[in-house]
Amino acid sequence: MIALVGGVIMIIQYFVPHRISQDVFNYYTSWGPIVATFALILGVGSVTRVHMYKIRMKSTNWAYSLAVILPMFLMPVFALLPGSLLGGTDGPGFFDFMYSRVQIPIQATMFSMLAFYIASAAFRAFRAKSLLATVLLVAAVFVMLAQVPIGDLAGRWLPNTGQWILRFPNLAAKRAIELGVGFGMLATSLKIIFGVERGWLGGAGE
Amino acid sequence: MNFWEKMLNIDRRWIYLAIAIIVIVPFFARMGLPVVPTREVESIYNLVDSLGPEDAIFVGWDFDPGTEAENQPMGVAVLRHAFSRHVPVFITAYYPLGQALAQQAVGGIFDTRVPGNYAFVPWTEWESMRAAGFAGRDSLETAWTAAGHALPEGARGWVFEGVDYAFLGYQPSFYLVILGMGTSIASQYPTDTNGNPVPEMPILQAHKTLRDVDLAVTLAGSTTCMTWVIYGTSRVGLRVAFGVTAVMATDYFPYIQSGQIVGMMGGLRGAAEYEVLETQGGYTDVTGKAYRGMDVQSLAHIAIILMVVLGNIAFFAGGFNKKTALKARR
Amino acid sequence: MYETIGIWVAALFTLAIYSFLYKENPLYRLAEHLVVGTSLGYSMVISWQRMIYPRLVLPLSRGEDWLLIIPAVLGLMYVTRFFPKIAWMSRYPIAFLLGTGMGVAFPYDMQALVLRQTQATLIPIYTPGAPWHEILGSIVIVFGTLAALIYFFFSKPHKGLFFGTGSKVGIWIIMIGFGATFGFTVMGRISLLIGRVQFLLSDWLHLIH
Structure with missing residues (x-):
């Protein structure tokens, strides 16, 4: 029902450029991203639930779950710490360190492995x-x-x-x-x- | 197991090793093969080249770290071009980590220890001059240097935060952000990533909505780039240029021909072409990372083609196209 | 000092990931898990800094816009997903975003993806003074697109002059298109590797400049 009303209103506002429809649209573009941000709670909640369960049950390789949970909840703490914790007086802090020296290199490297796989596929499959x-x-x-x-x-x-x-x-x-x-x-x-x-x-x- | 079968069943780690060698060795023996720019990249370059301080562009960091190697050099090249022509730049990000990557890119450009970079003046540092009244970029630069600020040696110019550049950063549901910016950029970004008030910035006062913007360059590793076309171009007629990864580039030729996008940098090659144009235009002294990667790219392509050919020779010479299936072994 | 430590850490994680090419190992797994946690942690911080604080908390605390309570309540309904009895409430924000999103998208999708694209296919084949390869290209755009569309049209059997020949030409066009994509995919994958090798050889080992 919400989807129907919302969808129809939005289609109508495109075709009827009236002041009221413009106001509705402005509220929508301002509110929509706010609502969407909260969806992150779902992601964080699900990941926490799955990994906390593994840690509690001491299931196989449970220790790796700590490598998910700890940085996830420590990142907000790092963001609050003063920037001078590592390096000089005004050097970037641990928060910047974690994304620029851990997150970005790991993710970039994971994708670059595809070069090896495509070479192997070129030889074996094409x-x-x-x-x-x-x-x-x-x-x-x-x-x-x-x-x-x-x-x-x-x-x-x-x-x-x-x-x-x-x-x-x-x-x-x-x-x-x-x-x-x-x-x-x-x-x-x-x-x-x-x-x-x-x-x-x-x-x-x- | 005959020769051909053995060959096709080679441990894949040998292939990995071969690729590693092919990608590492050419860095030590530079060939410097020329990169000839295509019209798809030239059209973006020419458009940015026709702009000045009264215009403005958006550069969207719409990728995440996975495609950094391809997208980052494009962003750096466009930013350098815009900064040297004093074209005001808004930086946005589709993903949270896009903001981090954009920060790295501007951090590199503002590092004046390296020659050819730009000296960054934060919003808070030129507050006193703002209090006296802002009367255009030129007078600001004059006042700034008159106040005893000297351009670091080797630097190409000043970049004033709030005049030449506003780092708007990440917002979720970016399609709504684009639609919202069609009415008001400040409504979507009340503050920039440094917490400065965006509505007070001269860059915003001269360019209040996306309608006042001359070009948006979206750097993307997925279909996020289409968000700018679907919502920006269709709603407010925004001109959009793509800087996309090679994997996606072939999908967007229809949008160049239809005139929906100005041009496209496809993969590292696209970035290298922009770097070459920029060097030819005198905006940089040396070409960047993308151009330097092109020699390696050339040899790696030859190697992959050879692998396809060898694989096919072994397959047909061994008669595997007719007889029993190849016995697989790791 | 900060930079040196950072580059070493980044280089070690880069090598940890590549070690998987030889064999699966604990270091690789550690890096793989770290990336999930760090990424979500980073997203939480950025969402707070860029959205929740400046666009929701600040205006509400200053009493500037009380209507913002509505998206806040709607957003918080996502949390009910974790409580089975009231989990139905989490449908409301999803329905709101999806319904309105689809409604907003409909006319723009129609314009950008269908109308403009169709229009750009209906072009004159012959332009006086155009070189032969451009004219041939225009023919390929008009008839090639039509043929490829015929190939994807499964409601009629691919027989006869129109559907039969059309779909045969169509599959050739599609295969050339896929070939181009494959070529570009190889290029892209190699570029990603070049990026990492440049980091290792230049930033870390200072072997190249």
Whole structure:
């Protein structure tokens, strides 16, 4: 019901640019992010529950759960500490240290491991088994060579062909997919507003 | 097990080692291959290059640390370009950690121990000059230097917080923030990340809503960049440029052709192109991290292509396309 | 000193993650868990600093805008999720955000993703003075998009001149598109590795500048 009323009001306000509808919209853009922020409580609560359970039960590898719980609740404490705790008098504090020297490097490195996996997959899995698979591989090789400076050594025709593939056939394929996605999103919006799709409730209170 | 089968069943850790060597060694033998800018990047560069102190741009740090290597150099390049032309910049973030990454980026640019950087003047430090009345950037800089402040050696210029730059930072539900900024930027950001009052800043008084902004460059590692197009471009006609990871770049060519986005930096290569244009334009003396990575990128691509070719040779020469399935071994 | 410690810690965690490539090990697992906790902790702090304090607590404590009680109460309803008897209340903030979000998005999605994209496909194929590859490109955009759409249209059997040939051309176009994406994916993955190697060789070991 809330979803229906909210959704319909918001669609109407787009088409009726009246002062009242504008006021409603301004309240909405101001309140919405506030409500959304509280969703973080769900994330923190769930993670705490799962890991505290593991610690209490002393289940396998429970000690790692401490590595989740401790920094999670210590970060707000670190944020309150004065900045001069590490380093010089006005150096960044432990809070900055935790995200810039622990969080960011770990996350960046985790993603960079994909380079190794894709190399392994290139050797083991990409086979020109059929004509269409060959088309895919040839297009990939052209684009890969066209995107790096070494491709220029073969002459401008190579990067030019690579750019042509990107700007035209690739564009046509992606546009067809994006149009499909666009229609899908519109259909999903309507389904949620009119209560046909209720998976987002997640079974709460049922 | 014959030769081809052995080859295809090679321990994957050998492949990992090969990639590690290919990515490390070229850093010690610089080739300096030229990077030729594409029109997708040139159009962003030219637009920023046409702006001045009376205009303003947004740079959205809309990625998280996972794609830092690709997105961060793009942001640094655009910021340097804007700072040297005194184009006012608003910095926002789609994710909490995007704010942290933006902080790292500006921290690097404002580190005057390194030549070619910019000297940062915090909002609170030029309070006395503000009290006397703000009459434009030029007079502020004159008053600031007249007050005995000398530009550190090697620095390219001053960046005044609140005039040249406002660090707005993270807000949740960013689509609502973009919609809200269509009416009032200050309503979404009453304070900046340093706790300074955003509505009092000259940058805000000259650019109250997204309608007064000339360009938004969104740096993204996911579809977050589309939020700017769907809500910014469609609602207030905001011009948007993308700085996206290579994985996503191919998806956005339709939006360049439709005119919905100004241009696109795709992956590290896109960042390298911007760096090259900036050096050619005289805004930096040396190209940045992205350009330096391009030699390695070249060799790594050749290596991956060779792996695909070798894998296929072994597969077909061993006759695995016709006969029994390959016996898998780790 | 601060910087040196920081770089060493960052480098050790970088190597800890890479150690997984050889074999799963406790150091890797520690780093993997730390990242979850630190990330949530950081988000809590930033959400307080950027949103809850300046946009909710401060205006309420100054008595500037009492209506802010409404989003605050709605937001707090998320907490009821942890109490089975009143968990139904947590549906309200979700319904509010999702319903209004979908309502807001509908016209903008329609405009940005469907109308403008369709419009940009309906372009003149021949422009006087255009080079041959641009003209060929325009043909590919118009007919290639149509063919790829036909391929995705499963309500009719892919037979005959229109649906049969169309879907065959369509799959070729799609495969070229996927090939381009694959090429770019390789590029992106390698770039991420280059970023970390640059950090290790330059910031940590000072071997390159």
